Amino acid sequence: MSQAVRHLELPEQQLPLEFADYHESIKVTGFWIFLTTDLVLFACLFATFAVMRYDFANGPTPIHLFHMGPLILETALLLTSSFTCSLAIYQSRAQNKTGVLSWLILTILLGIGFVGTEVHEFISYVGLGATWHKSGFLSAFFTLVGTHGSHVTFGIFWALTLVVQLVKRGITPRTSRKLYTFALYWHFLDIVWVFIFSFVYLVSMTGGKMA
Amino acid sequence: MSQILARLFPPQTRRPDEVVIEIGIVLSMLFLVYMLTRLKKWGWLWREWLTSVDHKKIGIMYLVSALLMLFRGGVDALMIRSQLALPNNHLLPVGQYDELFTTHGTIMIFFMAMPFLFALFNVAIPLMIGARDVAFPRLNAISFWLFAAGAILFNISFVVGGSPNAGWTAYPPLTELRFNPGVGENYYLVSLLIAGIGTTITGINFMTTILRMRAPGMTLMRMPMFVWTVLVTGALIVFAFPPLTIALLLTLLDRLFGSSFFTLGHGGMPMQFVNLFWLFGHPEVYIVVLPAFGIFSEVVPVFSDKKLFGYPAMVGSVLAITLLSYVVWVHHFFTMGAGPSVNAFFGVSTMLIAIPTGVKIFNWVLTMWGGRIRFTVAMLWQLAFIPAFLVAGATGVLLATVPVDYQMHNSYFLIAHFHLALIGGTVFGVLSGMYYWWPKMFGFMLNERQGKWAFWIFVSGFFVTFVPQYMLGFEGMTRRMYTYPAGLGWGPLNMVSTIGAFVQGLGFLVLVYNVLWSMRYGERDLTGDPWNGRTLEWSLPSPAPSYNFAVIPAVTHRDEWWEMKQSGKARAYKVKSSAIRPIHMPKRSAMPFFLGVSFFVVGFGMVFSWWVITIIGALGVIASLLFSAFDYNDSEEIDPEDVRRSEASLGRLEI
Amino acid sequence: MADRLYPSHGTGAMNQVELVENEDSIEISSLAPHFAVHKFPWRQVFGYVASLVLTAMAFILVINHVLPVSALVSVVIALAVLQAAVQLGVFMHLRESRGMAWQILVLGLGGFIALCVVAGSIWIMMFKSGVA
Amino acid sequence: MPKRQSTRWPYRWIPLAVIVSSLLSGCGQHYTILHPAGPVGQTELNLLVLASIAMAIVIIPVWILLAVVLVRFRDNPRHKGTYIPKWQRSKFFEVMLFVVPLIIVAVIAVPTVQKTYALDTLPRQKDPLIIHVTSLDWKWMFQYPVQHIATVNYIKIPAGVPVLFKLTADSPMNTFWVPQLGGMEYTMPGEVLPLWLEANKPGVYMGRSGQFSGRGFVHMVFKVDAVPRTAFNQWVHQVKTTAPSMSVAKYHALAHFGYAGAESFSSYPAGTFPTTSHGFTLTGSSPMVMP
Ligand code: HEA
Ligand code: HEA
Numbered sequence A: 001m002s003q004a005v006r007h008l009e010l011p012e013q014q015l016p017l018e019f020a021d022y023h024e025s026i027k028v029t030g031f032w033i034f035l036t037t038d039l040v041l042f043a044c045l046f047a048t049f050a051v052m053r054y055d056f057a058n059g060p061t062p063i064h065l066f067h068m069g070p071l072i073l074e075t076a077l078l079l080t081s082s083f084t085c086s087l088a089i090y091q092s093r094a095q096n097k098t099g100v101l102s103w104l105i106l107t108i109l110l111g112i113g114f115v116g117t118e119v120h121e122f123i124s125y126v127g128l129g130a131t132w133h134k135s136g137f138l139s140a141f142f143t144l145v146g147t148h149g150s151h152v153t154f155g156i157f158w159a160l161t162l163v164v165q166l167v168k169r170g171i172t173p174r175t176s177r178k179l180y181t182f183a184l185y186w187h188f189l190d191i192v193w194v195f196i197f198s199f200v201y202l203v204s205m206t207g208g209k210m211a
Numbered sequence B: 001m002s003q004i005l006a007r008l009f010p011p012q013t014r015r016p017d018e019v020v021i022e023i024g025i026v027l028s029m030l031f032l033v034y035m036l037t038r039l040k041k042w043g044w045l046w047r048e049w050l051t052s053v054d055h056k057k058i059g060i061m062y063l064v065s066a067l068l069m070l071f072r073g074g075v076d077a078l079m080i081r082s083q084l085a086l087p088n089n090h091l092l093p094v095g096q097y098d099e100l101f102t103t104h105g106t107i108m109i110f111f112m113a114m115p116f117l118f119a120l121f122n123v124a125i126p127l128m129i130g131a132r133d134v135a136f137p138r139l140n141a142i143s144f145w146l147f148a149a150g151a152i153l154f155n156i157s158f159v160v161g162g163s164p165n166a167g168w169t170a171y172p173p174l175t176e177l178r179f180n181p182g183v184g185e186n187y188y189l190v191s192l193l194i195a196g197i198g199t200t201i202t203g204i205n206f207m208t209t210i211l212r213m214r215a216p217g218m219t220l221m222r223m224p225m226f227v228w229t230v231l232v233t234g235a236l237i238v239f240a241f242p243p244l245t246i247a248l249l250l251t252l253l254d255r256l257f258g259s260s261f262f263t264l265g266h267g268g269m270p271m272q273f274v275n276l277f278w279l280f281g282h283p284e285v286y287i288v289v290l291p292a293f294g295i296f297s298e299v300v301p302v303f304s305d306k307k308l309f310g311y312p313a314m315v316g317s318v319l320a321i322t323l324l325s326y327v328v329w330v331h332h333f334f335t336m337g338a339g340p341s342v343n344a345f346f347g348v349s350t351m352l353i354a355i356p357t358g359v360k361i362f363n364w365v366l367t368m369w370g371g372r373i374r375f376t377v378a379m380l381w382q383l384a385f386i387p388a389f390l391v392a393g394a395t396g397v398l399l400a401t402v403p404v405d406y407q408m409h410n411s412y413f414l415i416a417h418f419h420l421a422l423i424g425g426t427v428f429g430v431l432s433g434m435y436y437w438w439p440k441m442f443g444f445m446l447n448e449r450q451g452k453w454a455f456w457i458f459v460s461g462f463f464v465t466f467v468p469q470y471m472l473g474f475e476g477m478t479r480r481m482y483t484y485p486a487g488l489g490w491g492p493l494n495m496v497s498t499i500g501a502f503v504q505g506l507g508f509l510v511l512v513y514n515v516l517w518s519m520r521y522g523e524r525d526l527t528g529d530p531w532n533g534r535t536l537e538w539s540l541p542s543p544a545p546s547y548n549f550a551v552i553p554a555v556t557h558r559d560e561w562w563e564m565k566q567s568g569k570a571r572a573y574k575v576k577s578s579a580i581r582p583i584h585m586p587k588r589s590a591m592p593f594f595l596g597v598s599f600f601v602v603g604f605g606m607v608f609s610w611w612v613i614t615i616i617g618a619l620g621v622i623a624s625l626l627f628s629a630f631d632y633n634d635s636e637e638i639d640p641e642d643v644r645r646s647e648a649s650l651g652r653l654e655i
Numbered sequence C: 001m002a003d004r005l006y007p008s009h010g011t012g013a014m015n016q017v018e019l020v021e022n023e024d025s026i027e028i029s030s031l032a033p034h035f036a037v038h039k040f041p042w043r044q045v046f047g048y049v050a051s052l053v054l055t056a057m058a059f060i061l062v063i064n065h066v067l068p069v070s071a072l073v074s075v076v077i078a079l080a081v082l083q084a085a086v087q088l089g090v091f092m093h094l095r096e097s098r099g100m101a102w103q104i105l106v107l108g109l110g111g112f113i114a115l116c117v118v119a120g121s122i123w124i125m126m127f128k129s130g131v132a
Numbered sequence D: 001m002p003k004r005q006s007t008r009w010p011y012r013w014i015p016l017a018v019i020v021s022s023l024l025s026g027c028g029q030h031y032t033i034l035h036p037a038g039p040v041g042q043t044e045l046n047l048l049v050l051a052s053i054a055m056a057i058v059i060i061p062v063w064i065l066l067a068v069v070l071v072r073f074r075d076n077p078r079h080k081g082t083y084i085p086k087w088q089r090s091k092f093f094e095v096m097l098f099v100v101p102l103i104i105v106a107v108i109a110v111p112t113v114q115k116t117y118a119l120d121t122l123p124r125q126k127d128p129l130i131i132h133v134t135s136l137d138w139k140w141m142f143q144y145p146v147q148h149i150a151t152v153n154y155i156k157i158p159a160g161v162p163v164l165f166k167l168t169a170d171s172p173m174n175t176f177w178v179p180q181l182g183g184m185e186y187t188m189p190g191e192v193l194p195l196w197l198e199a200n201k202p203g204v205y206m207g208r209s210g211q212f213s214g215r216g217f218v219h220m221v222f223k224v225d226a227v228p229r230t231a232f233n234q235w236v237h238q239v240k241t242t243a244p245s246m247s248v249a250k251y252h253a254l255a256h257f258g259y260a261g262a263e264s265f266s267s268y269p270a271g272t273f274p275t276t277s278h279g280f281t282l283t284g285s286s287p288m289v290m291p
């Protein structure tokens, strides 16, 4: 740890709007820390799924249950929404309010599409008798994926409040900071999803025993 | 209707301590309401406290709650000890002992130790780093009210519905609905979940505050040691509470919504709860002890009139403890038999923690070496801590020795280990901190003479209580036994332990007397620096004005205030009038209080599965969140003239 | 400095405040912030394409079963980690901040703990005892 | 000030006095853990003694150092130490503070790892007796799979022969613990864990659960009767010929909440002990009725 104190490379006026206001910039730091708590939260759910992944208790197994169709659709929707969300931030840096709003609304729509597909998928499982009561494996599966899904749902409502605020107040240090933290959240959920489709779906579908 | 009443007040024999406490609580509530009404203080209460976002006031509210909970958990402990004083004792109705140790452990850890520490975080940290408040003042208030909601919910379980009774660790499948059909465990799960959210927010808040809001020039290596420990405690909280949240949440899902995580049937895996719980539980014990270490690192130099010895080593050891504490959790369940490689790994990693901890102990002693030690009450608590914690730590290392743990696990040896650590470390630490910062909080001193009486009585009772418990461990007495037969030789030692507990109780009463007496007759602290302090909080008047610093100081040294005094620059007492600018401060807000109430309602509904109530509460939560999303009017500006006036009235203004 | 806790909003108000050492100072040079500024959102497009490609690779590998299971699992995990790195670096502006980019440190610690949680749990729950 | 000096003595000596007297009284028969009756318990005790000595080497000097510091450097005109307010670093101390504890930790850690592995392997030269242990609410059921007999709340074992216990639960978790023979291990539903113990001399040893499992937890005690080999064989024969057999209904009754005395059974139904770690084929506990 060096004792030397260097200065920020950019003078304050050139900082992106989110960081221009000292206190608003602190909120970004706080939000990052919150995201890491969420990271550990998901890690615990992953761990639970990992240790319970063979506790079928005579219930259905992943090979019977999972299908590529909805999985590919969900993944595509979420990855694309991550992209549109990043474009909203790009437009906010360019001070383009309509740009921000349109990308943000597109993000919301993609998010709704994701949640809708997932709900549909869950309903079809329950229709097959795969309720979460049935086995430890199913409890862990529904809870992990469902927690992600409810995070996305929360994100959708959050984004809706942002739309209202942006329309009302335009792009200010405060609204742009809020948008920035929302984007962090959204991309973070994307990362979690990547691990879900890799660990929960793909690896289970190989039928192979993980180390 | 009668059905509802039957669920709220199931037929059960009441514990005598509950009856006394509940009557006491109801009476004091009525008295409080009466006084507030008579003195027309409702508005004051609402404006100055319930809606306050000032870290100093939030700290005081935490402190008051923690002292109340210490009393409550202490009374539980006295009941435990009374029941165990004699073999074959039947002082308590069957089954109530189980509730006692559960509520005792839970309350002491979550509703006494944690809030007591948060009280001191709030009171001291912003002042020590030269900030005007924490990073998120409103979230800070939310943390407090969520803690309060959780604590109240947990505490009403005695009157309404029944208490949890599966230990503070609440291992399933004992907590599964089938083995534990009452609402008691729901109370445990829901109240800890709610309080846990608040705690997580506190962790985020203080980490952010310390990372981003230090006064100019206060580099990392110039931060007071307490600030360092709070920073890493924040990190510990942030990463340790998610496992707890998940463990509790999944158990709650099992109980309320029929999932099969930790159940005996349906391929449930109770061991995973144990695993998750200790992923939290072990860091938790460092969460409660590291800030105490920080307090000692402030108290020792001040009362030895000497610089802290080995500051870089102190920082390094705190960081090492933090990292290590994430990779030792299995030592709480060696006997689950996860295999020799797992046990050997976690046994050795646990022992390694002794090294950085030892560095800290030696550094405190070396700080005193060559100093001029003043035996104030704050210092005495620290001095009692060292011998006690040495024993606690050494017996901890014995427990980390895997084959030894196979014999000592869940025995009274373990009980003695952790009480020596929790009381000798945490409780002595917070009491030391309380005496130390008391004048800064309230503007008057606690009487030293009475404080010393309280100290000596409590500490002697403490050793008399817990040292015999080590021996009980060697005699094979296990924890959580509501009674034991004669003839095993456990009687005499238990009797000694019980006597010690009552002596501790006496010490606590003297402490309460000390506080109440000093409120009336205590000496006022007019200097703001009664101990000849070393850090920035002592450069402020006691208590500090709402904005803390009229002008934020520029820091050039570790122990900045002491250096200022050394170089004769004590004029920092004086604030340059021209340097005062308008100050932006957060506005008080009713939202945190409202959110706390809403969470309480949600929780209460969940406990009884009365979903209408839960939904009503949830609407309150949503309303609060929406309100704050659209609330852009949350700060206000203090006029420089007002600041000048108030600084002048404190005699601190230099024209 | 006196008025820095809650400066009034809008960039206009900022110029009255001189940049003070503290909160924007960099003590740990590896945590110095970095900002990317471009005329066209190239980075975003790159990130999107990269994430699609990485995902497609994982799916194709699993559907075609070309690798033995243990290798397949490691590759899928490696792809997921890469994907996370792309999201963090490109979309989440990991290195942007005012003053030190503390989030890098915090996230690193969080990642370490997440790894301990998952790997540790799996290891512990294997119950590999030698006696039997 | 001298007065304060005198008041501090008791608090330093009380714990020490208590500890010393406890060490002396450690000879009493009640200190079961200090009187092992088998190789496992003996190994554990040896480690306990070794680690305690190592800890004493740490604790006692620090106590003395603390006492010396408090006497020499108290704020008192008569104190002996010189005042050095700015002394805050010392290479020597900083290295020593790290190295000495490291050595002590190593002294404990190495045998810990060794013994952890050692106690996880059965002594090879002897054939073990196998006993299946199931903790039920609130009693212990033991099954001898080779002899095909079962007992409740007591076991007989041959002295001098290692016994391999396989532990599981059809109830909330408990730990199986016979302090004089050796350490405890959890009994958990859905998992079968091995633990071996041996009594090297005949005698009656008390066993109990170390993990709280509800109301009747304190009654989860059992007797371990170690007898010579021939007496053991006789006992098996006697149980086989005279004791009743355990029916499925009886198993269900046992698995139900309640207490039981010592019982013996000449046989037991199949499926009452898990063959895999995925649970019983016959699950006992029926929905909760508190006794
Ligand atoms: C403040 C709380 C606190 C603290 C600080 C500690 C500190 C330690 N604890 Fe403790 N512990 C608890 C609270 C605490 N513990 C609680 C509450 C439980 C039980 C919970 C329950 O089951 O309900 C528990 C249980 C517990 C167990 C589980 C036992 C069991 O269930 O079977 C173990 C096992 O390893 C353990 C070990 C340790 C160790 C090695 C330390 C170390 O950190 C100690 C380090 C300190 C020193 C060693 C002394 C100073 C060092 C020197 C002077 C240097 C030289 C020393 C050496 C070279 C050794 N603890
Ligand atoms: C910080 C945490 C903390 C603190 C401070 C304490 C403080 C005390 N504890 Fe506790 N304890 C735990 C945490 C703590 N404990 C935990 C986590 C458990 C495990 C629970 C579990 O198994 O799940 C436990 C378990 C536990 C047990 C084991 C119970 C069992 O397993 O069967 C015992 C037994 O002696 C005990 C005793 C005491 C005593 C005597 C005190 C004393 O220090 C208390 C001091 C007393 C007072 C402060 C009293 C003040 C009140 C008065 C003076 C009022 C007088 C009024 C009347 C007489 C009506 N505790």
Ligand code: CUA
Pocket: D026, D027, D028, D034
């Ligand atoms: Cu020592 Cu008998």
Ligand SMILES: [Cu+2]
Pocket: B281, B282, B285, B329, B331, B332
């Ligand atoms: Cu621990």
